[in-house]
Amino acid sequence: MPELPExxxxxxxxxxxxxxxxxxxxxxxxxxxxxxxxxxxxxxIGARISSLERRGKNILIILSNGRVMIVHLKMTGRLTYQGSxxxxxxxxxxxxxLDFGQIRFNDTRRFGYLDLVRPDxxxxxxYLSVLGPDALFISREDFVMMVRxxxxxxxxxxxxxxxxxxxxxIYSDEALFVAGINxxxxxxxxSRERAGRLHQAMIAVLNKAIGARGSSMNDYVDARGExxxxxxxxxVYGREGQPCKKCGRKIKRETIGSRSSxxxxxxxx
DNA sequence: GACAACCTGACC
DNA sequence: GGTCAGGTTGTC
Numbered sequence: 293m294p295e296l297p298e299x300x301x302x303x304x305x306x307x308x309x310x311x312x313x314x315x316x317x318x319x320x321x322x323x324x325x326x327x328x329x330x331x332x333x334x335x336x337i338g339a340r341i342s343s344l345e346r347r348g349k350n351i352l353i354i355l356s357n358g359r360v361m362i363v364h365l366k367m368t369g370r371l372t373y374q375g376s377x378x379x380x381x382x383x384x385x386x387x388x389x390l391d392f393g394q395i396r397f398n399d400t401r402r403f404g405y406l407d408l409v410r411p412d413x414x415x416x417x418x419y420l421s422v423l424g425p426d427a428l429f430i431s432r433e434d435f436v437m438m439v440r441x442x443x444x445x446x447x448x449x450x451x452x453x454x455x456x457x458x459x460x461x462i463y464s465d466e467a468l469f470v471a472g473i474n475x476x477x478x479x480x481x482x483s484r485e486r487a488g489r490l491h492q493a494m495i496a497v498l499n500k501a502i503g504a505r506g507s508s509m510n511d512y513v514d515a516r517g518e519x520x521x522x523x524x525x526x527x528v529y530g531r532e533g534q535p536c537k538k539c540g541r542k543i544k545r546e547t548i549g550s551r552s553s554x555x556x557x558x559x560x561x
Numbered sequence: 562g563a564c565a566a567c568c569t570g571a572c573c
Numbered sequence: 574g575g576t577c578a579g580g581t582t583g584t585c
Contacts, residue, residue: 295579349580366580368569383569401568403580419581448562453581460579510571510578529579550563552577 294365295460296349296427297501298512298520302371303346305515306353306395309373310341313390315355322385325399331408335359336388348423348457358411362420363397368511369404372396400511427458428498435491439479446482447475448549450494459494462507462529465554467494469528474560475553500525528554 294302315336323330340356351371353361363371376394386397386406397406409417425434438456442449449455450464459467468475470493473486482490506512506520509530513519523530527537532545536556545554 298579364580366567367578399568400570401578403567445562451580462579507579512579550565551580 294349294369294506294512295463296346296458297463297498297504297522298506298514299346299349299351299365299458300428300502301505301520302515303344303351306351306371306373307344309393309515310390310395311343312340313392314338314340315388316391317389319387319389320385321387322402325385325397325402325404325406327405327407335408336361341390347420348426348453349460350420350423352414360409360411360414362407362409362417364405365399366401366403366405368401369397369399370511370513370517371515372398372513372517373515374517422454423457424453424455425457427456427494430456430491432488432491435494436484436487439482439487439490440484441480443478443480445475445549446473446477446479446490447551447553449479451549451551458498461551461553462509462526463494463497463501465529466501466527467497469555469560470497472560474557475548475555477561528556530554 318333318336320330342354342356345352349364351363365371373393373395376389381398383400384396384398388395447464450459467490471490473490501507501522504520504522505514507522508519509523528543531543531554533542536543536559538559539556541556541558543554544557545552
């Protein structure tokens with residue numbers, strides 16, 4: 293699925309394309325994608341899109357009537373804006389007609405979900421309030437303290453959204469490679485210096501990936517239906533058996549915390 | 562921490 | 574046929 297850079301790219305695109313537009317009609321093609329059942333259409337129709345926000349991997353669409361639509365794309369979700377006449381893809385579950393163009397939510401595997409909440413609910417939602425600080429904005433000091441205070445396999449810790457929001461499998465592997473840290477290392481065993489290096493690597497990788505408009509390994513496309521290009525510059529993810537870009541030895545793939553992990557056993561200690 | 566579950570599709 | 578996939582949640 294989309295990780296932080298992909299979600300950030302979609303949010304930035306949609307800010308350009310749909311802020312100020314008015315919802316004219318809504319089509320629920322599949323009601324099961326709503327976390328708590330499909331909302332009344334009158335809560336959406338007539339509202340204007342005021343702004344967009346990202347919280348971890350969640351997309352928040354704030355409406356002029358105060359309601360907030362929350363979208364999580366999970367593995368194969370797509371949130372796109374296009375002309376109303378564009379051909380409808382298979383697995384499109386929601387269509388929102390705007391005064392110009394339309395928003396579509398498409399999700400092959402149907403792991404993704406939507407929610408529509410009242411403004412007063414937003415800060416009490418369990419699935420948002422559980423999120424840790426955003427991976428892109430956590431300070432070096434806080435990051436180092438967090439890493440060294442937990443006794444967790446570092447790869448799993450990076451993926452834990454309640455500790456750090458936004459990191460996913462690709463960018464965790466990439467950041468650990470850049471920092472030269474073995475994914476199996478226990479977080480508390482890292483020196484301040486190495487934990488700081490990981491913080492720096494993580495933010496550099498995320499920003500580079502945002503610059504490349506995300507990674508399109510399989511399904512990901514941005515809000516305009518275009519692929520990202522970070523997959524062309526990844527250093528370890530999906531490169532099992534290929535030469536390490538630093539030392540030339542073969543990149544390994546092992547399962548860590550039931551996620552596949554890619555790393556160089558020689559460069560990452 | 563390990564694993565199954567939620568789903569579909571691509572690939573071997 | 575089996576395996577794997579950018580995620581998360583719930584159960585041992």
